[in-house]
Amino acid sequence: MKIVIINGSARKGNTLTAINAFIKGASEKNEIEIIEPDKLNIAPCKGCGVCQCSKGCVDKDDTNPTIDKIAAADMILFATPVYWWGGMSAQLKLIIDKCYCRGLQLKNKKVGTIVVGGSPVDSIQYELIDKQFDCMAKYLSWDMLFKKSYYATARDELEKNKDSMNELEGGIGKNL
Numbered sequence: 001m002k003i004v005i006i007n008g009s010a011r012k013g014n015t016l017t018a019i020n021a022f023i024k025g026a027s028e029k030n031e032i033e034i035i036e037p038d039k040l041n042i043a044p045c046k047g048c049g050v051c052q053c054s055k056g057c058v059d060k061d062d063t064n065p066t067i068d069k070i071a072a073a074d075m076i077l078f079a080t081p082v083y084w085w086g087g088m089s090a091q092l093k094l095i096i097d098k099c100y101c102r103g104l105q106l107k108n109k110k111v112g113t114i115v116v117g118g119s120p121v122d123s124i125q126y127e128l129i130d131k132q133f134d135c136m137a138k139y140l141s142w143d144m145l146f147k148k149s150y151y152a153t154a155r156d157e158l159e160k161n162k163d164s165m166n167e168l169e170g171g172i173g174k175n176l
């Protein structure tokens with residue numbers, strides 16, 4: 001499969017650790033590309049609606065090439081830290097909002113989510129983020145392969161959690 005990973009964290013921390021563990025497992029059988037929104041020049045969606053009757057977003061920044069990559073993928077992995085009691089990061093939301101210009105081309109994708117937060121994983125915060133992805137999945141008929149939540153605060157905390165690392169690499173990555 002062609003897998004596109006959207007990294008919603010700007011720091012070299014737990015989200016990237018989770019992504020790298022996933023890649024270690026999944027890269028043997030799949031072609032993988034990471035999108036790093038904080039390294040791109042992408043303006044937030046203005047809701048102008050012009051994209052709905054033309055080929056793409058009117059913004060002449062990195063929007064269209066980025067959405068092209070997402071539209072061409074077989075699978076999208078959304079990875080984000082929890083920010084402010086139950087939200088994905090602004091970096092990830094920025095990309096998702098800009099998908100509006102090609103929304104229906106994202107139908108029937110295989111999808112996974114990785115969410116890392118500083119609260120225990122039984123917190124409602126993870127449920128809120130999962131529910132938002134469930135709604136998108138319903139709208140776009142996504143095949144939701146997995147939704148994983150991890151608890152880690154300090155930048156290097158997740159890499160010390162061997163069970164989580166094994167799950168990401170072996171349990172999830174290698175099985176794709």
Ligand SMILES: Cc1cc2nc3c(=O)[nH]c(=O)nc-3n(C[C@H](O)[C@H](O)[C@H](O)COP(=O)(O)O)c2cc1C
Pocket residue numbers: 009010011012013014015016080081082083084085086116117118119120125152153154155
């Ligand atoms: C702006 C900001 C807001 C945060 N808000 C929450 C929160 O509401 N709930 C939570 O569980 N963790 C929160 N955190 C903690 C991060 O989710 C946690 O440290 C995560 O491991 C960061 O991932 P990263 O290392 O990939 O950046 C917040 C962190 C930041 C920087």
